Amino acid sequence: MRAFHGRSKTLGAAALTCAAVLTLSACGGGDAGTSAEGDELSGKVKIDGSSTVAPLTSAATEFYAEDKANKVQATVATSGTGGGFKKFCVGETDISNASREIKDEEIATCEENNIKYEKFAIANDALSVVVHKDNDWAECLNLEQLKKIWEPDSKVNSWKDIDDKFPDEPLKLFGPGTDSGTFDYFTEAINGEEGASRTDYSGSEDDNVIIQGVAGSKGGMGYFGFSYYEENKDKLKLVDIDGGDGCITPSAETTQDGSYAPLGRQLFIYPSDAGLKKPQVLDFVEYYVENHAKIAEDAQFIPLNDEQEKELQASLDKLKKAAE
Numbered sequence: 001m002r003a004f005h006g007r008s009k010t011l012g013a014a015a016l017t018c019a020a021v022l023t024l025s026a027c028g029g030g031d032a033g034t035s036a037e038g039d040e041l042s043g044k045v046k047i048d049g050s051s052t053v054a055p056l057t058s059a060a061t062e063f064y065a066e067d068k069a070n071k072v073q074a075t076v077a078t079s080g081t082g083g084g085f086k087k088f089c090v091g092e093t094d095i096s097n098a099s100r101e102i103k104d105e106e107i108a109t110c111e112e113n114n115i116k117y118e119k120f121a122i123a124n125d126a127l128s129v130v131v132h133k134d135n136d137w138a139e140c141l142n143l144e145q146l147k148k149i150w151e152p153d154s155k156v157n158s159w160k161d162i163d164d165k166f167p168d169e170p171l172k173l174f175g176p177g178t179d180s181g182t183f184d185y186f187t188e189a190i191n192g193e194e195g196a197s198r199t200d201y202s203g204s205e206d207d208n209v210i211i212q213g214v215a216g217s218k219g220g221m222g223y224f225g226f227s228y229y230e231e232n233k234d235k236l237k238l239v240d241i242d243g244g245d246g247c248i249t250p251s252a253e254t255t256q257d258g259s260y261a262p263l264g265r266q267l268f269i270y271p272s273d274a275g276l277k278k279p280q281v282l283d284f285v286e287y288y289v290e291n292h293a294k295i296a297e298d299a300q301f302i303p304l305n306d307e308q309e310k311e312l313q314a315s316l317d318k319l320k321k322a323a324e
Contacts, residue, residue: 042071049084049097052225059299081181094275099181124302126250140247173201174213174222
């Protein structure tokens with residue numbers, strides 16, 4: 001695991017913008033224009049969106065900088081999947097990181113602003129439920145229990161309210177903010193409706209804030225992407241999930257084979273057609289997609305399975321053909 005990636009997760013959303021620059025130049029300044037000096041690319045690649053996908057894309061920018069050694073600058077900011085699409089669909093960014101697929105209303109906004117785009121599924125994720133490391137009672141939770149905890153107007157305030165066998169320990173909840181694709185995915189999978197959730201929890205678009213909250217409270221519970229658990233497993237305890245076929249531990253294997261349901265998911269990047277007309281953006285996207293497995297492994301994400309791999313390759317071939 002490269003030190004860069006560990007730092008990127010602890011720096012937080014604001015620092016990620018500068019941490020993921022492809023050259024030694026300082027952050028900021030200039031526009032997203034493209035230029036080529038001889039055979040060497042230069043210009044900027046503006047990326048925003050999901051905090052879950054940000055460390056993955058940051059890893060991609062580092063590998064790209066090492067392998068290409070050009071003058072391209074790429075910045076990776078985190079405003080959540082929803083926040084990222086708000087910027088993307090008005091033309092402020094070249095690429096949007098997303099932990100869910102684009103919504104109909106976001107598509108409509110893109111269409112209103114004549115923003116066309118491509119979609120690439122670049123890795124898998126196991127949306128992970130975590131508790132305090134000293135929690136010795138919650139080994140596995142089923143979907144009914146999770147709904148009881150997180151549904152709108154839930155009155156569950158103690159672990160004993162979840163199961164009589166659990167202690168009467170105050171339940172303190174931490175989770176993604178409403179602009180997060182993780183929030184959208186979790187609420188639909190658990191509560192049956194996207195965005196349907198109790199509101200009396202500590203929410204943040206920064207997954208590191210959720211980690212700190214759960215790690216600091218014995219009765220804490222939170223949820224976020226699997227790589228953040230992997231990065232902080234010394235501070236947290238992972239909970240198995242019973243989706244109807246017994247307790248399943250989130251892992252690369254259970255996510256790739258589909259048994260970690262319904263909390264296994266794909267992660268995406270959405271480059272705009274206008275962005276892909278810039279040589280530096282096209283070059284970066286092609287590199288990212290071609291090297292997705294190496295990038296996912298390095299950043300502790302779950303690689304695509306064989307079927308997903310074929311679909312991604314077909315999408316890349318289509319992109320290359322269109323660019324000819």
